[in-house]
Amino acid sequence: MPILFPRPSTIFDPPTTLDHFLSSPIKFFTRHVHRLFIFLRAPPALLPHNKPAIRVICISDTHNDTQDIPPGDLLIHAGDLTNNGTVLELQAQIDWLKSLPHMHKVVICGNHDSFFDPASRLEEDAAKTLSWGEIQYLENSSVALTFPSHGNRRLVIYGAPQIPRCGGSNFAFQYQRDEDRWTGTIPPETDVLVTHPPPKYHLDLPAGLGCAYLLQEVWRIRPTLHIFGHVHSGHGKEPVFWDEEQRIYERLCVRKDRGVVLDLIDVWGWLDVWKLVCHGVGAVLWTRVWGGDSSGSLMVNAALSYRSTGKLRNPAQVVEI
Template sequence: MVLGPLPWRKARTSPPDPFEPAPFARLVFQAPVKLLLYHAYHMITSLRSVPTPSKPPIRIVCISDTHDHAIDEVPDGDVLIHAGDMTVDGSIPDIQKQVDWLSSLPHKEIVVISGNHDTYLDPRTRPSLCEDQRAGTIDWKRVHYLQHRRLSLSIEVEPPSSDNEETDLLARETKSRRLRIYGAPQIPACGDMNVHAFQYPRGRDAWSETVPEDTDILVTHTPPKYHMDLSLPSGMGCEHLAKEVKRVKPTLHVFGHVHWGAGQEVVWWDGCHDAYEKGMRIQSRWFQGLLNPYLWWNTFRVVYRGLRELIWDRVWGGKATHTIMVNAAQVYANTGKLGNPVQVVDI
């Protein structure tokens, strides 16, 4: 008699889902030094000063991965950005519903890019839809759709009110600020190349020298590698995008795709960050990196350079160039339901 595979044996041999966070115990066993490196970097950088926005500030409201849902309460702001995956199946009717909802919101400007689930928007994956799902066109209304495209916006901003009414009346002149936004949807492959849109083979460079140098806000669907992308044990973001963001250093980088990574962080482009990324890139299979001197050296550099930068910031008031990174995914984990907060940033 031949027995089929036992359920427990199948569960033990199946690979873990890379879009689910690895259990802490497994990380302690598989990547103990990288776990230390990761937490040392984020603990030190979290103690640094909050970046001061320009005056008057522009409020950016960031969402992503709504997957056919309409958010009941979207915070007020000057610009609303949607970083892709408006839908689940990517048909014209589903995309149009999202566009109709977005265009009804009161924000001055609305900017949208595609995600891998927005199938119709990629000509390569469009044929996977039924004919009735890809018949017709999308009416973008007042929504700016960016697909490897740059957009320049002039935003009228009123200075914040003061306690002195007379001074306030004289000073409250509306000022105009210009924002340069670049949006691109491509992601490292994570599914069927004929169904999921804008994919490229993982490891291929689809980013170098693609983002204009004067970009203020970069909008992508994929995260940069090692930033809000389930960085341990390997990271689901793109290493080539990470290099491109470092080259351009936009004020704000908005993305989504990895639902578990939702939130904000400030990346300071200094020696601490360089050591963090160098350490995270090291592949060491022997003894889980415990005997790798380069990994330990970069962990030490993160602590040493991080503390130096922290003192320079907090004691001397020094400021390094930075980028605010926002993973704006709205669907919580892989539940298919809204649960993550809307991200708001003043720049």
């Protein structure tokens, strides 16, 4: 007999629709209403006036594999180039990236890229080095890139690899989930932020595998574009608007899963949902009917790996800024 609601195989796979609803109807409703408002609202204005767009190609979580990558001006890889983080694996991925025709290329590492963290580096790789060519590797650092064919436009890109602990003793740059490794670390002039983990609850799973402290820091910086990976099932794009609707959404996501009965009688929880709806409707009317400003940012989960299959089945994400 077929299984109508197959269970996720790992914590990195999304729950079934039924499981999500039964664990918390309030959070289930919150997630879908928020997505509806994102769809209905005018998208954030990412392009400067009278300037040619810079085409950014976003990829992540290639795990030793390769696939066809669209052309563009800037290629960004948000980590997990490899499975085991050996120099041999890393150099093969770097050589593939070097062969691509993009004008600028930026890379950070992920938790699987063990070589970059001295605490997780394999002993046999201790004295080895990597050949990057013209690729910019960022590790809690920034680079300012100029695009001569785009009116000498300049983008400041900041990259950081640290990630909430997710297993493996040989994983790179892990920290305890309740440890703040982000506050005050990102330069305010950052245009494009590249991290390996997502900010919590954005292109993340309902369980919240992303980082809450990273989310707080992104609220402070509000970069034009934030690229990440790690949670393969979160692949896609999400506009963010840094307003009260988003604050309420994130507050509701933090709630504990209490089941159907306790959620249905939670008056204060449903009051928050009503506030979410009111602010969302107001934002849609403001941008779509009254022509108000639609300022915001774009988040991109660029994981090419499809869920936990180990196969690159997700397409590269293309953004114009």
